[in-house]
Amino acid sequence: NAGVTQTPKFRVLKTGQSMTLLCAQDMNHEYMYWYRQDPGMGLRLIHYSVGEGTTAKGEVPDGYNVSRLKKQNFLLGLESAAPSQTSVYFCASRRTSGTYNEQFFGPGTRLTVL
Amino acid sequence: ILNVEQSPQSLHVQEGDSTNFTCSFPSSNFYALHWYRWETAKSPEALFVMTLNGDEKKKGRISATLNTKEGYSYLYIKGSQPEDSATYLCAFDGTASKLTFGTGTRLQVTL
Numbered sequence: 413n414a415g416v417t418q419t420p421k422f423r424v425l426k427t428g429q430s431m432t433l434l435c436a437q438d439m440n441h442e443y444m445y446w447y448r449q450d451p452g453m454g455l456r457l458i459h460y461s462v463g464e465g466t467t468a469k470g471e472v473p474d475g476y477n478v479s480r481l482k483k484q485n486f487l488l489g490l491e492s493a494a495p496s497q498t499s500v501y502f503c504a505s506r507r508t509s510g511t512y513n514e515q516f517f518g519p520g521t522r523l524t525v526l
Numbered sequence: 527i528l529n530v531e532q533s534p535q536s537l538h539v540q541e542g543d544s545t546n547f548t549c550s551f552p553s554s555n556f557y558a559l560h561w562y563r564w565e566t567a568k569s570p571e572a573l574f575v576m577t578l579n580g581d582e583k584k585k586g587r588i589s590a591t592l593n594t595k596e597g598y599s600y601l602y603i604k605g606s607q608p609e610d611s612a613t614y615l616c617a618f619d620g621t622a623s624k625l626t627f628g629t630g631t632r633l634q635v636t637l
Contacts, residue, residue, distance in 0.1 A: 416569075443623060454615065454629035455570075462623055470624070502569060514560060514572030515625065 414438050416518035418503050424524045425493045433488040433521050435503030443506040444486040445470075445515065446478060448499040455502065461486055493525045528552055530618045532628035539606050539635055546602045547631040549616030553597035558619035561590055561601055564630065565612045573601075573614075606635040 419434040435444065442463050447455040447470075457470030461480040475497060477489045486505075490497060500522050504515040531550045539545050551559060558577045562570040574583040579594040587604045603610055613632045617625035 445624065447627075452629065455627040457624060457626075460624055471626075514562075514575055515570075517569035517571075519569050 416503055416505055416516050418518040418521050420521060421519065422522045424526065426526050427494060429493050430489070430491050431493065433501055435486045435488070435518055436484055437505040438484060439505060439507065439516065440483070441505035442508040444480065445504045446486065446488045447502045447504065448472065449502060450499050458488065495525045497523065498525045499523060528618055528620065528626040530616065530626050530628040532616055532631050534631060535629070536632040537634070539633070541607060541635055541637050543606050544602065544604045545606055545633065546600050547614060549599045549628055551597050551618040552620070553595060555620040556594045557621065559592055559599050560617040560619060560625060562615040562617065563612050564615055570615060608635050608637060611635045
């Protein structure tokens with residue numbers, strides 16, 4: 413099992429450019445999440461999904477869109493990148509069978525917006 | 527927005543020292559409290575999921591306690607080693623679908 417993977421690992425964008433970050437998991441988890449990590453801010457939830465075809469806003473959703481067309485994939489889109497979106501982005505997934513399940517995280521994507 | 531606070535922000539100890547840090551969270555609508563270990567340049571990994579008031583969990587030299595009535599959890603590391611150097615995150619689980627993370631305690635253990 414690869415677990416949770418993220419593509420790409422690094423990216424540099426210019427202000428106004430768009431891009432999509434891909435998260436994939438092979439654990440058949442229902443829930444998937446996108447976080448951003450900034451110095452002194454911890455992990456902040458951007459968007460999440462509780463199943464294929466569903467998405468919901470987290471704490472800091474502005475400037476981002478997401479899609480969950482397939483259960484194993486969760487895409488995070490930046491339509492018009494801004495320097496404030498420079499961050500490290502982490503994807504995570506979580507199963508729903510049983511209770512009190514932990515999240516499994518991907519390796520992160522480091523994004524710089526110039 | 528839920529308030530999950532961790533203290534101290536950072537900690538520097540010598541090898542062999544025992545240490546502890548705190549996570550405080552809302553005492554209402556509690557479902558579970560998660561602890562994660564996050565090494566530099568890696569991704570967070572789950573340490574414990576704690577659910578009941580008075581819960582105690584242990585993994586090797588690391589243990590944690592939970593007080594849901596007053597809204598806090600302690601993480602203890604006994605006999606710290608350099609490989610324990612990491613950021614320790616706690617996360618409040620109030621809905622069973624998403625977690626609210628604290629900002630973490632960064633631990634550095636030196637020889």
